[in-house]
Structures are given as C-alpha cells and as structure tokens.
Amino acid sequence: PRFPTCMHSFSLQTYIGTLLVSVNPYKELDIYTVTQMQLYRGVNFFELPPHLYAIADNAYRVMCSEYNNHFILISGESGAGKTEASKKILQYYAVTCPTTEQLQIVRDRLLLSNPVLEAFGNAKTLRNDNSSRFGKYMDIQFDFKGAPVGGHILSYLIEKSRVVHQNHGERNFHIFYQLLEGGDKDLLCWLGLERNPQKYAYLIQVSASLSLSLHLTSRIVGM
Ligand SMILES: Nc1ncnc2c1ncn2[C@@H]1O[C@H](COP(=O)(O)OP(=O)(O)OP(=O)(O)O)[C@@H](O)[C@H]1O
Numbered sequence: 001p002r003f004p005t006c007m008h009s010f011s012l013q014t015y016i017g018t019l020l021v022s023v024n025p026y027k028e029l030d031i032y033t034v035t036q037m038q039l040y041r042g043v044n045f046f047e048l049p050p051h052l053y054a055i056a057d058n059a060y061r062v063m064c065s066e067y068n069n070h071f072i073l074i075s076g077e078s079g080a081g082k083t084e085a086s087k088k089i090l091q092y093y094a095v096t097c098p099t100t101e102q103l104q105i106v107r108d109r110l111l112l113s114n115p116v117l118e119a120f121g122n123a124k125t126l127r128n129d130n131s132s133r134f135g136k137y138m139d140i141q142f143d144f145k146g147a148p149v150g151g152h153i154l155s156y157l158i159e160k161s162r163v164v165h166q167n168h169g170e171r172n173f174h175i176f177y178q179l180l181e182g183g184d185k186d187l188l189c190w191l192g193l194e195r196n197p198q199k200y201a202y203l204i205q206v207s208a209s210l211s212l213s214l215h216l217t218s219r220i221v222g223m
Pocket residue numbers: 024025026027028029076077078079080081082083084085128129130131132133
C-alpha cells in the first residue's frame with residue numbers, strides 16, 4: 001500500500017491537527033515498549049513523532065491540570081485496529097500512572113477483563129480474525145492525584161444472531177471453540193459436549209472458497 005508522504009514511515013501514524021491517523025501494520029512494531037511509554041510521558045504533543053501514547057498522555061495531562069473529563073474516540077472500519085489501539089492506551093495508563101499496591105487490582109481488572117470480553121464478544125469474520133461483535137464504552141476514573149481508582153466497561157448491541165448463523169467463511173463467538181478445545185474432560189462430560197466442533201451445526205465453519213465452489217456446483221447440477 002502507498003501511504004501519504006507525511007506519514008511517519010516507522011510507526012504508520014500521522015497527525016491531522018490533533019487527530020491521530022493510524023494504519024494497521026498487521027505485524028508487531030517495536031514502538032509499544034515501556035521505553036517508548038517513558039519517552040512520551042509528559043512530553044509536548046508535537047515534540048515527538050505521532051503516536052498513540054502521545055494522545056493518551058495528552059488526554060491524561062489535560063485532565064489532571066484542568067480537573068475535567070476527557071475522552072478518546074477511536075473509530076475506523078472493521079479490522080482497522082481499534083481494539084488493539086484501545087488495549088495499548090490501557091497499557092500506557094497501567095504503566096505510567098501513579099499507583100499503589102491496592103490500586104494495582106483496578107489496573108489488573110481493566111487489563112484482564114479484555115480476554116474475557118473478547119472470548120464472549122469476538123469472532124472471526126472475513127475482514128478480521130478477532131472482530132469485536134459489540135460496541136464498547138470504557139471509562140477509567142482517576143483520583144485527584146491522577147491515580148486510576150476504578151472504571152467501567154459497557155458493552156452494547158452484541159450481534160446475537162451470530163450464535164445461530166454465521167456468513168460463509170466466518171465463525172461463531174470464540175468462547176464456543178475455546179470451551180471445546182480447553183475445557184477439561186469432566187466439564188465437557190458434565191455439559192454433555194464432545195471436543196470436536198465439527199459435530200455442532202452452529203460451529204461448523206464453511207470456508208469462503210469452499211462455499212463458493214459448493215454454490216457453483218449446485219448451480220451446475222441444477223442446470
Ligand atoms: N497496532 C497494531 N500492531 C500490530 N497488529 C495490529 C495492530 N492493530 C491491529 N493489528 C492486527 O489487526 C487485527 C485487527 O485489529 P482490531 O481487532 O484491533 O481491529 P478493529 O478495528 O477493532 O476491528 P473490528 O471493528 O472488526 O472489531 C488484530 O487482530 C491484529 O492482528
């Protein structure tokens with residue numbers, strides 16, 4: 001793909017005013033390290049190359065100095081990298097905000113809730129192997145010292161129909177496959193389940209190419 005020439009070629013991120021435009025690199029870049037977090041911490045917005053951490057740090061510092069609420073809106077098409085971006089912002093706050101041993105529980109809950117939410121709310125689609133099939137609103141509450149003391153994650157509009165119907169080449173919610181793959185023998189026995197997902201009509205994934213050839217075959221047979 002061709003990127004705008006102003007785009008910082010290393011991070012695939014650039015600014016339009018104070019808006020960060022980020023291109024999904026589809027590979028791990030060495031720009032989300034603790035060293036990078038320390039680099040962006042407390043530094044003026046335009047002093048360093050465009051980065052998610054600059055957005056996160058700016059929102060945090062303005063909140064602390066103005067004592068008011070701030071939000072970061074992440075938008076983009078499916079597969080653009082919104083979920084990954086939100087996780088990186090959470091990690092940034094987890095590492096850089098002042099904390100106490102007690103507050104680490106809040107931090108851990110915010111970070112560790114993600115795998116659970118993704119298990120129940122994410123699924124493979126044609127555009128994204130880990131697509132969020134629900135809207136997410138997340139807030140973090142800070143005390144007057146700027147330490148994270150709590151938060152909410154609200155989910156809404158989950159794609160319930162996926163449980164009983166998936167488009168060709170797509171899958172059901174991850175949790176069903178995870179349960180069959182990772183659930184221990186006793187649990188599966190108690191639930192009356194077998195380990196093989198191919199046994200369940202709602203979990204059988206028909207690949208896009210296979211479904212196309214089936215479709216064509218049935219058309220030809222029909223003729
Ligand atoms: N910053 C990144 N670095 C490396 N890979 C990334 C990054 N952002 C996204 N990806 C890759 O792209 C995939 C899709 O990203 P993500 O799930 O965040 O998209 P999304 O915008 O939330 O999509 P959806 O709207 O379908 O939920 C990820 O599973 C990951 O493999």
